[in-house]
Amino acid sequence: MAFDYDKWIRPGKLPHIWCPGCGHGIVMKGLIRAMDTLQLKKEETAVVSGIGCASRLPGYIDCCTLHTAHGRAAAFATGVKMARPEMNVILVGGDGDGTAIGGNHFIHACRRNIDMTYIIMNNYIYGMTGGQFSPCTPTGHKASTTPYGNPDPGFDIAKLAIGAGATFVARGTAFHANQIDKLIVEAIQHKGFSVVEILDDCPTTYGRRNKFKSVIEMMNRLKEVAVPVKAAEKMTAEQLQGKVLTGVLYKDETKPEYIVEYAKVIERAQAVKK
């Protein structure tokens, strides 16, 4: 299938700010393919972000776009969606933005199960500020603020989302580019809060400090650690050591969606209205 990328890129807004080798551009292309596949209406679609490299993505997409404050994308987006439930609301951002400063908004958006899709680009680092460790930096790894190695254990974003109540959780990687749009399409079509974590890489502020010799080496790592959920079923715990599951990890179509539930609140309130 041929995709119309030009239709979705805002005229005059490229080149983007991302470094050579960064995975965010791959994710953006995946998002565009998903939007194109679903034939979303630009005027009826909002792309909302926080702050950071990944959060600059909305500026390049030709629809209603909202670049909010650090960590606050989910809370702003909840406002947009509640005021205009008919809109498609897609959140994008990085791991630091979404799980550190925005962690509270993230888990509560999951809990409410409001019909929005959150694409988290996890490159394990605060790239825009120069490579400080994030809640997703692996233990022992180097960042500009963990010169002796990171003492913190990291978050598993997908498990966090499932635990908090999101009803669609998927994971992909920037290496598996062709899978990204398929995961996003399914996430957008899901009625409820959907989370798509895409593992990508920051060669500039993470790779160099952690002895990755090239972008290709980083990409190969993504290729090697990723195991599709189906394949994992046939693998032993030992074989899964150090691997990351990809694909649709969780789907629950029984939990009530928030917009639908709130419509019932309005119905009940209007029934008692005197």
Add this chain to the structure above:
Amino acid sequence: MSKKVAFLQGNEAAAHGALYAGCDFFAGYPITPSTEVSEVLSLELPKTGGKFLQMEDEIAAMAAILGGALAGGKVMTSTSGPGLSLKQELIGYGCIAEIPCVVYNVMRGGPSTGMPTGPSQSDVMCAKWGTHGDHPAICLVPASVQETYEEVIRAFNLAEKYRTPVMVMPDEIVAHMRERIVFPEPGEIEVIPRKTPTVPPEKYKPYDTSFGDVPPLAAFGSGYKFHVTGLNKMQDGFPTTKAEIVQAEEERQVRKVDANIDDIVTFEEYLLEDADVVVVAYGSTSRSARYAVNIAREQGIKAGMFRIKTFWPFPDKQIKALAGKVKGIVIPEMNLGMCSLELERCAQGKVPVLGIFRVDGEPINPDQILDKIKEVK
């Protein structure tokens, strides 16, 4: 037909004022002493088809109303001191992205948790200087339940007219006392709608100054698509670091208020014609001040009161004029001297500014004010 009358608390009146103004989206977080606003709106908003959200924290509540406003909602949040501190970054977002919204803040003792059930007037500087960077500030300080109702309506109107966050800041006494309130009829008080674009979507720019200092604001989902950011922006909404654009935009944002001070500033003058001593007061403190002025008059002292209704922008012009006429200014306030700094700035050393500063959670009583009036020679 006689008008509807009720016996209401200030916070309840604020919620009903919001409904009169057409508020259709509210997000809040529980905090003493302003929670009643949330409670009333959680009951009333869904009846009108509006949305009430209790968010996960104060910041989220502020973010949600900004998002709601960009999607076309008339929005409000309510909070108190600690919550106001938490909301400050996003109040700045509202200022730079020019998003109309109302922030209702009940002033309790501070800093930090302070005295949650005690009154104070110590957030008035926070209303102007709380968020970082240069920005416009509008802050209304009602003194009665009726006025709280009306000032919330005015706050919505100012937010729409100037496309900026507006604060309403009653002290805890005004917010929690109960008084008779007379509800206006529909249409009796003007409700100003949002200025929306008249140009077709392809020509729309969210900060198009060819329409003046307050450009029309489209809603997401209304057929217009545009970009909003908290970065310094160009007329089309996209970020810029071009010096001349940043300077011009920052100046315009502040000018929206500064060039319209006479439209925004409201006040009450009480027995000022022949006054030698003026008590400048706001909020519940003005009620003690009025009492003190009356007693002073009975005792032959020519006292009067200038009651501030709009704290920001500050009524510079009026205070400067008074400073040229009277022998002294008395300022009672439930903080350690905030309004008094503004009065000293406006008085320019022409007359003494005598403060009565109380932060013990007790109201300032008329005797204290009367004693201070008598100190003016």
